[in-house]
Amino acid sequence: MPQRAVTAETSLARPEWTRARRVVVKIGSALLADRETGTLKREWLASLVADVAELVRQGKQVVLVSSGSIALGRHKLGLPTGPLELEQSQAAAAVGQISLAHAYQELAATSGLTVAQILLTLGDTEQRQRYLNARHTIETLIELKAIPVVNENDTVATAEIKYGDNDRLSARVAGMVSADCLVLLSDVDGLYTAPPNEDARAQHIPLVTEITSEIEAMAGDAGTELSKGGMKTKIEAGRIALGAGTNMVIATGKVLHPLRAISEGGKVTWFLAKQDPLTAKKRWIAGQLEPRGTLYVDTGAEKALAGGKSLLAAGVTRVEGTFERGDAVIIRARDGRELGRGLSAYARGEAERILGRKSSEIADILGFEGGPELIHRNDMALHRK
C-alpha cells in the first residue's frame, strides 16, 4: 500500500504552490491503470479526487489532464501487450475513454464536484481560432465551477496530427488557460542528475530556474510501456510552461493523496518561471506576433484602455487589414499613434459591421453572441506612456 510522501512537520510547500490560483494537474497512465490487468486503480484515483476537492475548497481552480484511455481500453479489447498499431490504440482509446470519464464522474460526485470531458487534438492548441474556442470553453467550465478533465482525442488523432504524450499537451493547456502552476504527476519524484534507475549515484534536483542544455542532458529517456512521455517530454513540457509564465512541478503519483503531499512539502522538482502568465502573454502579443490589421479608436476608448478596460466595438472608428478571429492587430489612436497590440475577438468583416455600435446591438447585427469586447484586456499589450 503506497505511503504518503512526507508528513506535515518535515517541510512546507513552496509559496508558488500556496499562492497558485489556477492549477493544471497531469495524471499519467501508469498511475491510473494496473499494468498487469489494465483495471483502474480506484483507491488511488479517489485519493486524487479528494485532493482536488480540498484544493477547490482552498479557492484554487483545477484543470485535470488525464491519460489512461489506451491503457484501460486495450485490456477490455483483449489487445496484446507491447506496442500497438495506430488503429489498435485508436480503438483502445475509444473504449477506455468512456471508463475513464465515468470513473472521474463517479468519484468527483462523492466530493460534490462536477467534471467535464474535453478531448483535444493538436490543432485545437496550435491553430489560433480553434485555440480561442477551446480556451473559451475551458474558461466557461471553470467559471461554472466544473472541473475540466482533458485528454488527447486519441480516437481521431493520427501520427502526423498527434501530440502523443500528455506531458506536452498539459503544458499547452496550462498556457492556454494562463495557469499559475502545472503539476506533472509521474512515476518518479522529480528530475535527477541522471536516470535514477540506471545510475545509483544520480542525485535529485529540487529546483530548476532555467532549462539549459545541461538540464536537458540529465533527462535521458525514461518512458515506460504504459505512458508515452519519459523525463524528456517532461523537460519539453517545462520549456512550454516556463515560456508561458507557468511554474511547473514534477511530483510522484505513486503515493495516495499526491497533491496533498505537494502541499506538505514532499520531495519534488520545481521549475520556476521568470514571469507570471499574464506578463508572458502580453510580451508574446507585443513582440512575437505579426499584426494582421489595425483598429483605430476614439478618444473615449483611448482613455478607457489607459484605465485598464477592454476595447469595446463602440470605441472603434475604423478597421484596416485582413484578419481572422484570434489574429494580432495594432490599436491606433485617431491621429495614428500606436497605443498597443492585441488579439482580435472578431474577424475583420465582423469587426467592420459592429464598429461604433453598442455592445447590446452586437448579437442582432452578427446573428450570434460573440461578447462585447473586440479585444479583451487580457489579450492586449499597451505601450507605456
Ligand code: GLU
Ligand atoms: N492520451 C493517451 C491516453 O489517454 C496517453 C498519452 C500519454 O501517456 O502521455 O491513453
